[in-house]
Amino acid sequence: MENQAVRETIEKLLDQGYSRNAVFEQLRGQVGNELRLANRIATVRVQCETGVPVTLNRILLCLSIIQALFAVWVLQSVWIPLDQVIVLLGIFVISVLTVLYLIGLARMAFIGYTAFLLFCFTVAANYMYAFQFFPVISLMGLLLALMNGALTYYLKVLIYPHMGMLDVRKDGRGRYILE
Incomplete structure (x- = not known):
């Protein structure tokens, strides 16, 4: 999938109420680089609750x-x-x-x-x-x-609480932390 298409798909799934983890699981097989997908999901529409x-x-x-x-x-x-x-x-x-x-x-x-x-x-x-x-x-x-x-x-x-020093963090089992 192209970068823009992936981004639009992620935004559409997030608008439908899917969690970032569910979006990752759904798009996981469609892309070659899972870390890049996790990074893209983690950085789409980061909103701050306060000013x-x-x-x-x-x-x-x-x-x-x-x-x-x-x-x-x-x-x-x-x-x-x-x-x-x-x-x-x-x-x-x-x-x-x-x-x-x-x-x-x-x-x-x-x-x-x-x-x-x-x-x-x-x-x-x-x-x-x-x-x-x-x-x-x-x-x-x-x-x-x-x-x-x-x-x-x-x-x-x-x-970006889900991001490490340079990229998306992983948990103890080696899965990406997205939320």
Whole structure:
């Protein structure tokens, strides 16, 4: 089945009152990759009952922009005397990544949260390495990255409780957890 057809079938079955588990069992034999099907079912029409995730997501969007602006400032103030080409390349990469992460976070997509969470871990590791050279800047960058990572993880778990760190979780018997 094509991606769009699978998505429409999932939405139609959910509208008819089937649980996500029943939808998975019904479509299981029609697709080749069961994990991809489980992921698609898990991420179709994720609805939040309260406005808390939406508000926290807006805060996360602002914090991710602040983190990107801080990184650009660090590149311009610390690295510009060393090599201007590295600074320009770094600013370009930061700009592209920020736009991509903002799109994923604004859409409240599972892959957006996961990718940004991994990025926050990477940035935190870089600031920890640079701590010996630039302690104050590294401490501020580390706090921003850890705060963004914690908020991203919290939102990911709140919106997608059935998803693990990178994909759909399995129970003890090896079956996919969909609800």
